[in-house]
Amino acid sequence: MLNVYPTYKDSGIEWLGQIPTHWELTRISSVLTEVKDLNTSLRFSHPSQFKFGDIILKPDVNIEDVSSLSKCIIFRKDDILINGLNLNYDFVTQRIARANYTGIITSAYIAVRVRNNLSSKYVTYLFKALDSRKVFNGLGTGIRLTLTYKELKKYYILLPPQEEQRQIVAYLDYKSNKIDERICQRERELQTLSELKQAEIAAVVTRGLDPNVPMKESGIEWLGKIPAHWEVRKIKNCLQERSEKGYPNEPILCATQSRGVIPQDMYDNRVVVVNKDFDKLKLVKCGDFVISLRSFQGGIEYAYYQGIISAAYTILTPKDKRNSEYFKHLFKSHDFIQLLQTCVTGIREGQNINYAMLAKHFIPIPPIEEQQKIVLYIKNRLYVIDEYLSKLKAEINYLQEYKQRLISDVVTGKVDVRGVEIPNEE
Known part of the structure; x- marks a missing residue:
């Protein structure tokens, strides 16, 4: 059971409420710098893209399209990227990602770099929490509700002490990995069962x-x-x-x-x-x-x-x-x-x-009577399989929501993880 902090203060932000007394609240512009380096020298020829909260190399790119590549920004390892486009639509792919390598991406995205010894991983977890709470949606402008750094930099960011940032990151890395392992296990079961379901249907509709x-x-x-x-x-x-x-x-x-x-x-x-x-x-x-x-x-x-x-x-x-x-x-x-x-x-x-x-x-x-028997068999069989598939999907959804809620609670100071011992599993 996680503890709460001993004392809190009012953050002055309605959705955030109380925060730990010793945490700071400062504007994003004072701790994050926008990345503006364009790929004008074309040192990088393969752009990247967002995919499920990660940055990956983009496939099938025409490297001869110099005009397009020169308009990309160069991001570096540990930079944080934000997809601020079309905030009125929900993205299941997630809008926040932290770069694990140096590359380029369309300048339509926001790229920021931490300074003042701020933890890039901590900010990533915090931004993912803000994204899950739809905080960024309220910062967008224009018909399509697009977020720009001009608007983002005016917002506030929570700053625990550096040692506490490291503990928060270590705790969330450990817990997230454990939750992700369970999700992957359940998704493998889901995939296997779905394939067995399709194989059985295929067998009876073509073999009887x-x-x-x-x-x-x-x-x-x-x-x-x-x-x-x-x-x-x-x-x-x-x-x-x-x-x-x-x-x-x-x-x-x-x-x-x-x-x-x-x-x-x-x-x-x-x-x-x-x-x-x-x-x-x-x-x-x-x-x-x-x-x-x-x-x-x-x-x-x-x-x-x-x-x-x-x-x-x-x-x-x-x-x-x-x-x-x-x-x-x-x-x-x-x-x-x-x-x-x-x-x-x-x-x-x-x-x-x-x-x-x-x-x-x-x-x-098949003869019509046999068709009817095949349909009835599939219906009865699918009921059993689909019941289990439904339970697997419900557990996956619960784990994903639990992970989001845990990250949000930790990075906003709703729970105190300073004294939690992180197992060393190396």
């Missing part, structure tokens, strides 16, 4: 539930053998396109690869919001499929709701409505997703699924 049933060659390269009594049909003979428009009062839908086709207001991530020409959007009915504009983890998404969606999407409806639930699982199986990758146009992340190409391919069709 009876392991002893006679098999035959399907004649489909991506599929291999299937139960002898199953059929194979071209996709265009199983699905037909729907292009109905003129339903402006239906809810706006979005196609997601994690949750299928759902109403826009149910999706947490950023989407382009349609606010005009509703009568030109395509109608989607429950049980239809929407071909996503881009292919990553799939691309043919099942519609759980009726509504309207961009006319740029291809809408498919099963000719036999009884096939819809079976197709939902087949289209998310690993082998079928591999097939989708052969039916795309464009390059890299912009690859779009070409339905004209896909429609010519064959898929397995």
Whole structure:
């Protein structure tokens, strides 16, 4: 159980409240210097980027783009970088990072360097705490709420004594590493279980539930053998396109690869919001499929709701409505997703699924009664697996929130770690 400090004083900052009596509160401009060195001599040719609270080398960069590289700032090891862009949007990638090497990054970011024997690690932990509390959001200016050093330097920073800064860093390094180890362990379990789940679904939608049933060659390269009594049909003979428009009062839908086709207001991530020409959007009915504009983890998404969606999407409806639930699982199986990758146009992340190409391919069709049994088996099996997956995700979220709360409490003086012994695990 951690202790509190013996005496506190009012910080004068509403969100911060009381701070330890012996801590100082000073403007950022007095202890941090903005890094302004531009890469004009092009000594560095490979820029860096933010990724999950770290600074890493940026892949796929054209080093011949002299104009772009010359506008980058040169940061050095232990410099602190802040992504102050678009503060009105939440970044899951985090906005604060401490550099572990010397490199360059776009001058759109803020880079600061500590002085006066201030601990760079302590300031990083403090800024991460401020970021988690959305303190920086209130400092942004302009339509997009962008933070600049001009605004940042006016803010105040907490300064414990140097020895106390070192203890805080040592304590948080130790605790953060322990929490991160637990998170990584749970994420590995999550990944393994998710892969097993997908493998089991793929097995039953392409091989059936009876392991002893006679098999035959399907004649489909991506599929291999299937139960002898199953059929194979071209996709265009199983699905037909729907292009109905003129339903402006239906809810706006979005196609997601994690949750299928759902109403826009149910999706947490950023989407382009349609606010005009509703009568030109395509109608989607429950049980239809929407071909996503881009292919990553799939691309043919099942519609759980009726509504309207961009006319740029291809809408498919099963000719036999009884096939819809079976197709939902087949289209998310690993082998079928591999097939989708052969039916795309464009390059890299912009690859779009070409339905004209896909429609010519064959898929397995079990008897309808067997489809229903497969769907019921998957539903019951998934319930058990998803319950455990949900618990793993909840634990990961709890650990991440606990880590944020712990860092915030320590760097703002809500708890006293001066007397805590840090185990030496070298």
